[in-house]
Every structure is written in structure tokens, then in C-alpha cells.
Amino acid sequence: MLDSQITYPKKIIILGGGTAGWMTAALLSKKWSSKGTCISLIESETIGTVGVGEGSTPKMRKFFDSLNISEKKWMPECNATYKCGIRFPNWSTRSGYESYYHPFFSQHDDSTVRAFFQNTTLRSRNFNVYAHPDAFFISNFLAKKKFAPLPHSSTSYSTDYAYHFDASLIGAYLNQFSQAEGVKRIIDTVTRVNQNCTGDIVSVQTIDHGILEGDFFIDCTGFAGVLINKTLNVPFIPYTDSLFNDSAVAIPTPLEAEEGLPSETISKAMKHGWAWKIPLTNRFGNGYVYSSQFTDKDDAELELRSHLGIDNDNVEARHLKMRVGRTELCWARNCLAVGLSQGFIEPLEATALMVVQETVELFMDTYTSVGNTEKARQSVNEKINLIFDGIRNYVQMHYKLNTRSDTPYWIENRQNKNLSEDMQSILNVWDKGGDLLGELREQSSRLVYSPTSWYCILAGMGRFPSRPKKPKPKMQHYSAEEASSYCKSMMSHFGDHKETLNKK
Numbered sequence: 001m002l003d004s005q006i007t008y009p010k011k012i013i014i015l016g017g018g019t020a021g022w023m024t025a026a027l028l029s030k031k032w033s034s035k036g037t038c039i040s041l042i043e044s045e046t047i048g049t050v051g052v053g054e055g056s057t058p059k060m061r062k063f064f065d066s067l068n069i070s071e072k073k074w075m076p077e078c079n080a081t082y083k084c085g086i087r088f089p090n091w092s093t094r095s096g097y098e099s100y101y102h103p104f105f106s107q108h109d110d111s112t113v114r115a116f117f118q119n120t121t122l123r124s125r126n127f128n129v130y131a132h133p134d135a136f137f138i139s140n141f142l143a144k145k146k147f148a149p150l151p152h153s154s155t156s157y158s159t160d161y162a163y164h165f166d167a168s169l170i171g172a173y174l175n176q177f178s179q180a181e182g183v184k185r186i187i188d189t190v191t192r193v194n195q196n197c198t199g200d201i202v203s204v205q206t207i208d209h210g211i212l213e214g215d216f217f218i219d220c221t222g223f224a225g226v227l228i229n230k231t232l233n234v235p236f237i238p239y240t241d242s243l244f245n246d247s248a249v250a251i252p253t254p255l256e257a258e259e260g261l262p263s264e265t266i267s268k269a270m271k272h273g274w275a276w277k278i279p280l281t282n283r284f285g286n287g288y289v290y291s292s293q294f295t296d297k298d299d300a301e302l303e304l305r306s307h308l309g310i311d312n313d314n315v316e317a318r319h320l321k322m323r324v325g326r327t328e329l330c331w332a333r334n335c336l337a338v339g340l341s342q343g344f345i346e347p348l349e350a351t352a353l354m355v356v357q358e359t360v361e362l363f364m365d366t367y368t369s370v371g372n373t374e375k376a377r378q379s380v381n382e383k384i385n386l387i388f389d390g391i392r393n394y395v396q397m398h399y400k401l402n403t404r405s406d407t408p409y410w411i412e413n414r415q416n417k418n419l420s421e422d423m424q425s426i427l428n429v430w431d432k433g434g435d436l437l438g439e440l441r442e443q444s445s446r447l448v449y450s451p452t453s454w455y456c457i458l459a460g461m462g463r464f465p466s467r468p469k470k471p472k473p474k475m476q477h478y479s480a481e482e483a484s485s486y487c488k489s490m491m492s493h494f495g496d497h498k499e500t501l502n503k504k
């Protein structure tokens with residue numbers, strides 16, 4: 001469609017000023033302010049933001065690139081650090097597999113990835129080929145050395161990476177950016193939402209600014225879902241039968257200054273969930289994500305404090321409830337739900353802000369090609385729902401593969417029969433030593449995670465087929481030492497994380 005043929009919304013109201021609201025404001029204003037779209041963002045002073053969400057996926061790099069904001073500008077303002085991947089200690093009790101690392105990939109992993117796939121294909125419980133992913137990925141070695149994933153020479157050794165950042169500082173940064181791009185910030189609380197006779201939203205009633213009208217509305221009100229659920233009555237589909245965690249408690253701790261600055265997230269299994277440890281430039285963000293069916297908030301806080309070695313009460317803990325699942329539709333009528341209002345999968349793979357970005361980008365692309373039509377809404381809803389369900393499947397796999405028996409929480413997670421057909425097929429093929437790559441290719445339109453991620457989680461947890469496989473003639477396995485020494489040889493292209501950040 002020619003630009004002159006596109007009708008952009010005249011007046012967009014974003015309701016909610018958490019990270020989702022300000023990310024949406026930044027993306028929309030950068031592209032649509034110059035097209036005559038007026039964007040207002042209403043945020044309440046009395047209803048707070050969730051205030052957590054400190055890890056990202058590599059997609060976040062594209063977010064800042066598309067806003068033309070360099071790392072040099074935003075990272076220091078948000079106490080941000082680099083993230084090479086996520087380490088998962090204590091999820092498996094199998095000997096040699098007590099911890100594994102989910103890497104972000106580098107083009108230089110190509111040859112070692114092939115060796116890893118080959119070894120996992122040969123590996124069975126009775127044929128002990130080395131098939132733990134940690135030996136095969138450069139980013140694991142970077143994280144172990146507390147290196148930054150930025151090569152000295154940016155051209156020849158590029159590697160994928162993500163970020164850690166302070167959730168409230170990133171909101172504040174994007175708030176300033178968006179206002180400079182023309183977004184009007186209104187501090188007020190919405191008390192009523194008005195619809196016309198067809199059901200479309202026409203305005204919101206606020207306490208101090210009266211009635212504010214718009215022709216398109218974005219619901220960024222967090223778990224409250226003020227527009228999408230409470231006004232438009234779009235049903236919420238809970239994932240509680242597949243993901244048990246519904247609560248979290250967060251406590252920051254000081255950096256261990258003498259030990260260097262880590263460049264990975266640690267997601268360590270606990271008694272009734274898992275604890276995150278996220279390094280920022282000024283502190284660690286820590287939290288325990290757990291299921292309230294299996295423990296209560298006081299015990300969870302005690303367990304987290306003991307895990308962190310903080311037994312005094314001077315450091316305050318923040319308790320949060322999580323609504324885990326997704327709305328049936330994120331785009332209904334003249335309203336798009338973005339962020340926690342559209343859904344949330346617990347933060348194990350730090351995917352929430354990636355979905356925010358994906359949703360807004362997809363919405364803008366679709367709107368500018370077909371407008372606010374049934375076809376547009378259907379296409380966006382189908383794609384976003386697939387992303388949610390795909391992430392849920394991968395996250396659930398962590399719980400399904402656990403081998404802990406210390407609490408009913410872990411046993412019930414492992415025994416949980418509420419698995420999607422896709423996940424069931426992946427497990428069946430893997431357990432029988434079948435063609436996993438073929439199965440993943442068949443599912444590719446529904447998968448969010450790459451085959452490498454699936455191989456990493458299955459092999460990393462130490463789950464292998466029980467029956468020995470006969471190696472095909474000429475099918476050789478690769479030595480872990482060879483793969484490791486290749487990865488180690490790449491370290492000379494990278495440097496210390498803290499020093500790299502200080503140079504920025």
C-alpha cells in the first residue's frame with residue numbers, strides 16, 4: 001500500500017505507563033507521530049507498575065536499533081549489563097547434568113553445534129558419548145569468564161546477546177524518549193471506559209482530566225486488563241494446568257565487587273520454584289518464582305533470604321502475584337492489549353518484553369497494510385497466540401524434564417500430563433532416539449525456540465533415550481575437549497564484562 005493510501009489512527013490513547021506502555025509509546029511515536037497520529041499515555045500515580053522485569057532476549061537489540069538509540073546512550077542510564085545466556089543449576093539431579101546453560105548463539109558456533117547434535121543423536125543411557133551442551137557453545141565460555149559478548153573487532157566475531165537492566169529506569173528512559181518524540185503524558189487514573197453502540201471504545205473517564213477521547217486504545221494496564229478484559233470482556237485463558245507458578249518475591253543484593261561482573265542470568269531451582277539472579281551495574285536483582293499451591297509467601301521469603309544469605313529484615317522483600325496465561329485475543333475492536341494485560345508466561349526465559357515488542361511491531365505493520373479490519377485483527381491474534389503457546393511449551397519443558405524428588409512440587413511438575421501435542425511429540429521422538437530435527441522442522445511454524453534450544457534443554461537436563469542406538473557406519477562422535485578448546489580459543493576476541501562497560 002502506498003503511504004498516501006494508509007489511514008493512520010488520529011488519536012491513540014495508551015492506558016498504562018509500565019515498561020509495556022512506554023515501549024509501545026516509543027515504537028509508535030517514532031514511526032507514526034510524523035504521520036499525524038497524536039499519542040497520549042495515561043498513567044496512574046496511585047496504581048503502581050509491576051516494577052520487575054530485568055532480563056531480555058536478543059530481540060531487545062532490534063528494539064533500540066529501530067529507535068536509533070545506541071547502547072552508549074541508554075545502557076548507562078538504565079544500569080544495564082550484557083547477557084550471554086541463562087544458566088540453570090539444580091533442575092536435574094542426574095550425575096554430570098546438575099546444571100546446564102541456555103546459550104545465545106554465535107555464527108562461530110556452527111561447527112560445534114553440528115558436533116553437539118551428532119553426539120546427542122548417538123548418546124543413549126548405555127552409550128556414553130559426551131553430549132552436555134555446555135562444552136559446545138562460545139557464549140557459555142564467555143559467561144564463565146565474566147566476559148562481555150562484544151568482540152574487540154566488531155566485524156568478524158559477532159555473537160548474539162541480550163541485556164539486563166533496571167526495570168524502573170528503563171521505563172523512565174523510554175518515557176523521556178517518547179515525550180521528546182511528541183507523546184503527551186497524562187498522570188491520572190481512569191475510572192470508567194465509554195463505548196459506542198457497536199461496542200468500540202470511544203473515551204475514558206479520568207479523575208482530574210475529565211473525559212479523554214481517542215480512536216484507538218492500547219491497554220497497558222498490566223494484570224488488571226482494564227480495557228481488554230474488563231471493558232471488552234475478552235476472556236483470559238489461564239495456563240495454570242501447565243505452569244504452576246503464580247507468585248514471586250524479589251530482594252536486591254549488593255554486587256560482589258571483588259569478583260567481577262557476571263554476564264549471565266542464573267535461574268536456580270529451589271524447593272517450590274526457582275530463583276533468578278540478575279547482575280546490573282549497581283546491584284543484583286534476585287527473586288524467587290514459586291507456586292502458592294505448594295508454599296506460602298512467608299516461607300518463600302525465608303527460603304529466598306536463606307538462599308541469598310540475608311537473614312536480617314532490613315532489606316525489604318517485594319511480593320508479587322502473577323496472572324499466568326494469555327487473553328484469547330490481544331487485538332479486539334479498536335483496542336490492542338500489550339504487556340501483562342495481554343498475558344504473561346512466568347519469567348523463566350525472560351520473554352515478556354520480547355512479546356511486547358513483537359506485538360507492537362506486528363500491529364503497526366499489519367495496520368499500515370490493511371487497517372483496523374477483521375482480517376488484520378485475525379492475523380495478528382493468530383500470530384501472537386502462537387508465540388504465547390510456543391513460549392509456554394518451551395518453559396513447561398523445564399519443569400517436565402526435572403528429576404528432583406525433594407518436594408511434591410517437582411514430582412507433580414514432572415508427572416503433569418497436561419502437555420500440548422507438540423511437546424508430547426517432541427518428547428516421544430527424543431525418548432525413542434528418533435529424528436528430532438525432522439520433528440522440529442515439521443513443527444517449525446508453531447515453534448518460538450530454535451532446534452538448538454530444544455537440543456540444549458533435552459540434553460542439558462541429561463534426558464537421553466534408554467535403549468542403545470546402533471551407530472550408523474561412518475557416524476563418528478566428536479570429542480568434548482576438541483569443542484571446548486575451540487570455544488576457549490575464541491575468548492581472545494572478547495574482553496572482561498566490567499571493563500567493556502566502563503569503556504562505553
Ligand SMILES: Cc1cc2nc3c(=O)[nH]c(=O)nc-3n(C[C@H](O)[C@H](O)[C@H](O)COP(=O)(O)OP(=O)(O)OC[C@H]3O[C@@H](n4cnc5c(N)ncnc54)[C@H](O)[C@@H]3O)c2cc1C
Pocket residue numbers: 015016017018019020021042043044045046047048049050051052053054055056167188189190191220221222223224226248287289320321322338339340341347350351352353354
Ligand atoms: C516476577 C516477575 C519477573 C519478571 N521478569 C521479567 C524478565 O526478566 N524479563 C521480561 O521481559 N519480563 C519480565 N517480567 C514481566 C515484566 O515485568 C512486564 O512485562 C513489564 O514490566 C511490563 O509490565 P506492564 O507495563 O504490562 O504492566 P505494569 O508494570 O503493571 O504497568 C501497568 C500500568 O498501568 C497503569 N494503570 C493500571 N490501571 C490504571 C487505571 N485505571 N488508570 C490509569 N492507569 C492505570 C499503572 O499505573 C501502570 O502504569 C516479569 C514479571 C514478573 C511478575
